[in-house]
Amino acid sequence: MNKMKILVVPFLQSILLIGSLEAHCPVYLTVSLTGKTLQDTLLEINWGPYCYGPPQWVGIYAKDPTTSNFQPDFRIDGIANRTGKLITPIKLGKLHFPGGWNRQDASDQPATQYPAGKCLPHFVASYNGTELLTVDCLKIQPNWMAQIKDVNRLPLKDIFLPGTHASGAVFGSSNKSNSILVRDYLVVQQFDVWSQLVFGIRYLDFSIGYKNMNTENEADNFWIANENMLITPLVGILRDVCLFVKRSGEMIVLDFSSFPIGFYKHPEIYSSLYRLLRQELGYEAYRRNVTKDDHCANRNIREILQQDRHILILFPTQELPYPASESTMLCPPWQRFSTSFMNISQTLDYMQLLFSKKPDSPVRDDGWIFTAVRSMEQTLNTQKLETAKKRAAVLNPKVNQWLKGPWGNNANVVAMDYFSNTNIVDLAIQVNAHKAFVMANKDYINLDIFNLC
Ligand SMILES: *[C@@H]1O[C@H](CO)[C@@H](O)[C@H](O)[C@H]1NC(C)=O
Ligand SMILES: *[C@@H]1O[C@H](CO)[C@@H](O)[C@H](O)[C@H]1NC(C)=O
Ligand SMILES: *[C@@H]1O[C@H](CO)[C@@H](O)[C@H](O)[C@H]1NC(C)=O
Ligand SMILES: *[C@@H]1O[C@H](CO)[C@@H](O)[C@H](O)[C@H]1NC(C)=O
Numbered sequence: 236m237n238k239m240k241i242l243v244v245p246f247l248q249s250i251l252l253i254g255s256l257e258a259h260c261p262v263y264l265t266v267s268l269t270g271k272t273l274q275d276t277l278l279e280i281n282w283g284p285y286c287y288g289p290p291q292w293v294g295i296y297a298k299d300p301t302t303s304n305f306q307p308d309f310r311i312d313g314i315a316n317r318t319g320k321l322i323t324p325i326k327l328g329k330l331h332f333p334g335g336w337n338r339q340d341a342s343d344q345p346a347t348q349y350p351a352g353k354c355l356p357h358f359v360a361s362y363n364g365t366e367l368l369t370v371d372c373l374k375i376q377p378n379w380m381a382q383i384k385d386v387n388r389l390p391l392k393d394i395f396l397p398g399t400h401a402s403g404a405v406f407g408s409s410n411k412s413n414s415i416l417v418r419d420y421l422v423v424q425q426f427d428v429w430s431q432l433v434f435g436i437r438y439l440d441f442s443i444g445y446k447n448m449n450t451e452n453e454a455d456n457f458w459i460a461n462e463n464m465l466i467t468p469l470v471g472i473l474r475d476v477c478l479f480v481k482r483s484g485e486m487i488v489l490d491f492s493s494f495p496i497g498f499y500k501h502p503e504i505y506s507s508l509y510r511l512l513r514q515e516l517g518y519e520a521y522r523r524n525v526t527k528d529d530h531c532a533n534r535n536i537r538e539i540l541q542q543d544r545h546i547l548i549l550f551p552t553q554e555l556p557y558p559a560s561e562s563t564m565l566c567p568p569w570q571r572f573s574t575s576f577m578n579i580s581q582t583l584d585y586m587q588l589l590f591s592k593k594p595d596s597p598v599r600d601d602g603w604i605f606t607a608v609r610s611m612e613q614t615l616n617t618q619k620l621e622t623a624k625k626r627a628a629v630l631n632p633k634v635n636q637w638l639k640g641p642w643g644n645n646a647n648v649v650a651m652d653y654f655s656n657t658n659i660v661d662l663a664i665q666v667n668a669h670k671a672f673v674m675a676n677k678d679y680i681n682l683d684i685f686n687l688c
């Protein structure tokens with residue numbers, strides 16, 4: 236029986252993976268970390284990993300090249316390497332989401348559902364002579380969870396959730412982010428939280444700072460922080476998350492991961508934050524069964540949506556005084572692993588330890604978060620202070636590539652600074668679709684094996 240299983244699973248995999256994944260050389264677009272403004276940021280072409288038959292040439296287009304014979308806006312010839320990345324002169328331009336997915340679009344009409352994502356007007360195609368080999372585009376994925384059959388039955392700990400680190404640390408969101416220090420070193424996302432969610436990010440990480448602003452509204456005192464600086468007010472971001480889940484029906488994990496400013500030895504500030512979360516997210520926050528004492532990672536999306544709620548909040552409940560510490564709307568934190576203080580080779584070793592799920596792995600059978608970042612101090616140690624973008628430009632593509640192998644199947648939450656120079660959302664969707672398929676067909680594989688073969 237076991238032997239049969241080994242034979243059949245790859246067979247099913249290959250059925251599932253027909254399409255662009257099976258292309259000799261996958262070619263895709265990402266957003267580089269080059270621009271002073273988002274609009275001026277240049278697109279980059281990526282190919283691989285494992286290009287066995289590289290295309291003769293690759294073109295970038297502003298329209299779908301399969302619908303007519305357009306000339307490319309930019310063309311590259313002679314890709315030789317099996318994997319690579321190249322910054323193009325094509326700018327991202329002003330972001331406009333189709334189908335009612337801009338934040339300011341009216342909510343009275345339902346937004347368009349996009350089962351396979353929806354292309355923004357940036358396409359990439361690869362060719363052998365005039366023969367079209369692959370087409371892909373820069374795309375939004377506002378409802379990917381709902382579109383993958385059976386993924387809603389997988390426990391959250393078994394789903395690959397693409398995430399961002401310091402999710403609210405975005406440039407230009409307040410006048411606090413005007414200084415060069417903040418802009419170059421503390422801002423770590425180029426897309427705001429709304430856009431991150433539209434692109435398909437489903438885990439958000441928040442560091443919270445408290446500063447008394449002497450206004451009438453206690454909510455004004457809570458800020459998104461990063462590396463011990465206040466960056467932007469919290470409450471607007473929470474409202475964006477609520478608006479997004481209402482419009483999309485998707486499920487989001489919100490992780491209140493650290494409290495670097497103003498909380499130390501102040502339980503009443505934690506309580507005040509709890510009241511703010513109850514006020515802003517109360518209707519949307521999943522209610523856990525406190526007597527079960529689980530971390531909510533064994534729950535699945537279906538159970539959460541059955542409550543007609545869409546947000547799962549992770550919060551260090553032990554910091555709260557009773558009874559808030561027993562609140563049903565807070566799930567205790569998941570295990571966290573970070574590469575903050577590692578160089579690239581240490582990061583690779585660490586990922587091997589975590590993602591290969593060997594017996595000596597510190598990853599338990601629970602929810603866990605892999606944060607792929609390098610801290611500012613880590614680069615200080617190497618004598619040169621690198622900007623947050625420079626750090627992410629080196630680290631992210633490597634982590635992205637390493638997750639494309641078998642390790643991706645063992646991922647739970649993966650959170651990055653500046654996620655846009657990777658295709659982590661597409662990768663997570665592929666992995667989840669595969670896992671959901673295998674789970675749903677497990678009985679079939681076990682019992683009806685002989686009919687299949
Ligand atoms: C491209 O065409 C050449 C010549 O026809 C062929 O040898 C090669 O295998 C083709 N490459 C791909 C990736 O299809
Ligand atoms: C291909 O790889 C070689 C050796 O690793 C490197 O020197 C070269 O720059 C790469 N070329 C491209 C286009 O990435
Ligand atoms: C932002 O600017 C306004 C007016 O210029 C000022 O009142 C406010 O205190 C500033 N906020 C922060 C957080 O610096
Ligand atoms: C909570 O979990 C306990 C223990 O498993 C169970 O007995 C109880 O019925 C559950 N309560 C609800 C509301 O599901």
Ligand SMILES: *[C@@H]1O[C@H](CO)[C@@H](O)[C@H](O)[C@H]1NC(C)=O
Binds near residue numbers: 580581
């Ligand atoms: C990474 O750090 C380790 C430990 O400090 C060191 O031995 C190694 O040489 C470093 N590797 C690189 C590529 O800098």
